[in-house]
Amino acid sequence: MKRIVLVLIICLGFSCSNLVADDAPLAHATFVPQWIPQAQFAGYMMALEKGFYKDLGLEMEILRGGPSNPPIEALKSGSATFCTAWLSTAVQQRCSGLKLVNLAQIIQRSALMLIARKSRGINALIDLNGRRIGLWQGDFKIQPDSLFKLQHLNVIEVPMYSTVNLFLKRAVDVISAMWYNEYDTLLNSGFSQDELTTFFFSDYGLNFPEDGIYCLEETLKEKPEVCKSFVQASLQGWMYAFNHQDETINVVMRCAEAAHTGTNRAHQMWMLARMKDLILPVGNKTILGALDEEQYKLVTTTLLSLGLIDNPPLFEDFYRSQK
Secondary structure (H helix, E strand, O other), X not given: OOOEXXXXXXXXXXXXXXXXXXOOXXXXXXXEOOOOOOHHHXXXXXXXXXXXXXXXXXXXXXXXXXXXXXXXXXXXXXXXOEEEEXXXXXXXXXHOOOOEEEEEEXXXXXXXXXXXXXXHOOOOHHHHOOOEEEEOOHHHHHHHHHHHHHOOOOOEEEEOOOOOHHHHOOOOOEEEEEOOOHHHHHHHOOOOHHHEEEEEHXXXXXXXXXXXXXXXXXXXHHOHHHHHHHHHHHHHHHHHHHHOHHHHHHHHHHHHHHXXXXXXXXXXXXXXXXXXXXXXXXXXXXXXXOOOHHHHHHHHHHHHHOOOOOOOOOHHHHEXXXX
16 A cells, blocks of 8 residues: 655745655755746746646745845755746856756746836837936846947936836836736736837847746756756646636735735736746747747847856857756
């Protein structure tokens, strides 16, 4: 008679339990996403919820990310086996000496955008000239800085942090935003789409792939089957999430409520729909989870032009497909 063991899994800040048959030992691994529990990471939540990781021999712990647990720092310290990160972040880390490798590229289209009030007379890129623009710092500034440079725009940059309050209080004319997050927040704050002018960086030759799955090169060398299983189960989780959206949002909300993130179901539904647009963009011939070499070159070339890196890694050294 098979012995049944109770495996305690930590799911994005709350505890879940699963009964698994003790036929074979499961390989333990941990994963840290970039941010707090939200539909941006629904595929991993569903891979855990539906047992896809366990089916491929993994006992997964999904830990809460965000400022309190930066994912790449978790890789460095050994507290995480895998993490998600933007491609631009990972390239810079690799150039700084951290042997990161991309196992799968999840988001294919950049969700980063600028949002402006039409009432301020901003309808085209040229109208940004001389305007006060609230910008997130760090990697979020790479695309805006590149755009302003390419379009010969002189703007007044105002550091922006975790809210859209600068925009709501009219302290700036334009702000950075993510399509799947802050744009919807503004709509829920009373703006109509007709009142806003949007500029997607992907429409101006700056389509930087964002969330990808990363681990250390050493991990891939020592645990290739674990890496392959994690990627394959995660991709399965994403497809399940897109095909079962109501069920997925139930799980997302359970995780978010346990972590006290203060979100709501409608916003998470919007986010999940936008994630499908970004992960499986219409007309994009790139296979789910693949990193396109031309997009990689775009990112590294831009980073080089801004003096943020030198000697980028070869594509074949950086991207180690586990699909």
